[in-house]
Amino acid sequence: MTTYKEVIGTAVTNIAGNSPTTVNGDIWYNSSDTTFNFNTIVTAAWATGGNYPTGTQELAGAGTQTAALAFGGENPGEDQTDKTFEYNGSAWTAGGDLSTARRLLSGCGTQTAGLAFGGVVGGSRQDSTEEYGGTSWTAGGAMGDGRENMAAAGIQTAALAIAGDSGPKKQTEEYNGSSWTSGGNLGTARYFLAGAGTQTSALAFGGQPPTNGLNNTEEYNGSSWTTGGNLGTARTQLAGCGLQTAAVAFGGTQGSGSNATELYNGTSWTASAAMGTARRLLAGAGIQGGAIAIAGDTQGTGVTTATEEFAAGAVTAIIATT
Amino acid sequence: MTKTNQYCVAENWGKGFIEHSESRKIAFSGLPGNIWQVPAHNKDANLWINKVLGTVKTRDEAQTIVDVEVTAAQTAWDALSDEEKSRNPRPADIILEE
Numbered sequence A: 001m002t003t004y005k006e007v008i009g010t011a012v013t014n015i016a017g018n019s020p021t022t023v024n025g026d027i028w029y030n031s032s033d034t035t036f037n038f039n040t041i042v043t044a045a046w047a048t049g050g051n052y053p054t055g056t057q058e059l060a061g062a063g064t065q066t067a068a069l070a071f072g073g074e075n076p077g078e079d080q081t082d083k084t085f086e087y088n089g090s091a092w093t094a095g096g097d098l099s100t101a102r103r104l105l106s107g108c109g110t111q112t113a114g115l116a117f118g119g120v121v122g123g124s125r126q127d128s129t130e131e132y133g134g135t136s137w138t139a140g141g142a143m144g145d146g147r148e149n150m151a152a153a154g155i156q157t158a159a160l161a162i163a164g165d166s167g168p169k170k171q172t173e174e175y176n177g178s179s180w181t182s183g184g185n186l187g188t189a190r191y192f193l194a195g196a197g198t199q200t201s202a203l204a205f206g207g208q209p210p211t212n213g214l215n216n217t218e219e220y221n222g223s224s225w226t227t228g229g230n231l232g233t234a235r236t237q238l239a240g241c242g243l244q245t246a247a248v249a250f251g252g253t254q255g256s257g258s259n260a261t262e263l264y265n266g267t268s269w270t271a272s273a274a275m276g277t278a279r280r281l282l283a284g285a286g287i288q289g290g291a292i293a294i295a296g297d298t299q300g301t302g303v304t305t306a307t308e309e310f311a312a313g314a315v316t317a318i319i320a321t322t
Numbered sequence B: 001m002t003k004t005n006q007y008c009v010a011e012n013w014g015k016g017f018i019e020h021s022e023s024r025k026i027a028f029s030g031l032p033g034n035i036w037q038v039p040a041h042n043k044d045a046n047l048w049i050n051k052v053l054g055t056v057k058t059r060d061e062a063q064t065i066v067d068v069e070v071t072a073a074q075t076a077w078d079a080l081s082d083e084e085k086s087r088n089p090r091p092a093d094i095i096l097e098e
Helices: A004-008 B043-051 B059-078 B082-087
Strands: A013-015 A027-030 A035-042 A045-048 A060-064 A067-071 A084-087 A092-094 A106-109 A114-117 A129-132 A137-139 A151-155 A158-162 A172-175 A180-182 A194-198 A201-205 A217-220 A225-227 A239-243 A246-250 A261-264 A269-272 A283-287 A290-297 A303-311 A314-321 B005-009 B029-031 B035-039 B055-057
Touching: A060 A114, A060 A290, A067 A106, A067 A114, A067 A283, A067 A290, A106 A151, A106 A158, A114 A151, A114 A158, A151 A201, A158 A194, A158 A201, A194 A246, A201 A239, A201 A246, A239 A290, A246 A283, A246 A290, B005 B043, B005 B059, B035 B043, B035 B059, B055 B059
Parallel strands: A013 A027, A060 A106, A060 A283, A151 A194, A194 A239, A239 A283
Antiparallel strands: A027 A035, A035 A314, A045 A303, A060 A067, A067 A084, A084 A092, A106 A114, A114 A129, A129 A137, A151 A158, A158 A172, A172 A180, A194 A201, A201 A217, A217 A225, A239 A246, A246 A261, A261 A269, A283 A290, A290 A303, B005 B035, B005 B055, B029 B035
16 A cells, blocks of 8 residues: 555654644544544635624623624714614524613623623713513613723623713623622723623723724723733724633724734734724624624724624644544 | 736625635735735746636736825815814825736
8 A cells, every 4th residue: 555655755643632733634643543634724704694683783692602682872864873683694683672772882601691880871971771581671770970982701690891971981790680789800991892792801902092992901800900911903993702711803993994803812912804894893702703794884984884793713633533 | 027917807796805815815905996916927826817707907007096086085084173083093004916
């Protein structure tokens, strides 16, 4: 029988486990489980999803790429809207209306257990919270103070409200499903930032001031914030989702709507595939491997209905058993 | 000068307008006025323009469409209150590359 070495001119590397490299086409023999392995690398990419029913900016999102929730915001017909829409991976349908129409609000949780808090009605900053049960919103506990442009992390019964605007804030608040209590202060006061993770393992990144955007990242452990790796592209009015050790940042602005996407691994950010539609003041939801970008403002043509779905890159080992 | 990019006008209809498989082969950039920038002299980009029934524009034609939209956005920003201006960066000019 012809050997691999005779054909290719080199022997297959023998490794006890997975290959330490991520090179497309790498072949190795895993002596631990006696399998031949072949790396196939798929690059990260965005694709268009079903368009949001109405061009909207300053809205909030929750859930996953195939079961997302978006609510509130501002559109050409309403200074602030109470509309909620549910996404099934291909199309948006109407959900229950918020009790309080608002924009620049924050949200987290899932499609069937979402949370909305803060925001603005007219010129008045809101401290109210609403909980979504899959069909309708009900009142939750009020925040300690009214604010807008916060970041959010967590779930309906364990949420985190991060910084925001009533002047740039450092304060965070933690929600337990019925009431908010104070959490640790950020190192850098800011608003129009993005967040990811859980109440006890959160991430905050980007934002302003200045109006052309911050690049710094901070990590939360449930009681205090520490400095993380800087974004490669400083920006404000961006979106984010995922976990503290596997987050994704996308969109935002430095004057022009941004299509930049970056991935966080718990230490540093790396650039990834760009979105098709650059935008700011969008909503985001999902995980690093399956994020969704919802509507926003293009800073050129106004609000957009564009939805985009992110698929992270992957290294797939094709296994042939000996 | 060798052309790097080509432009078309196409309306994003949503799901299926850009597939992950296309996005892995082509660098897409959506611009104001439903302008899409994709690589020039690229078979996959040409196929995508055909798929979305895009109307091909020269760089100058696309620039004119983008400029109209950006100027309108800048005019709207200029009319904002000082407080709103302090919270939102002024829309920047977008210069398309050949």
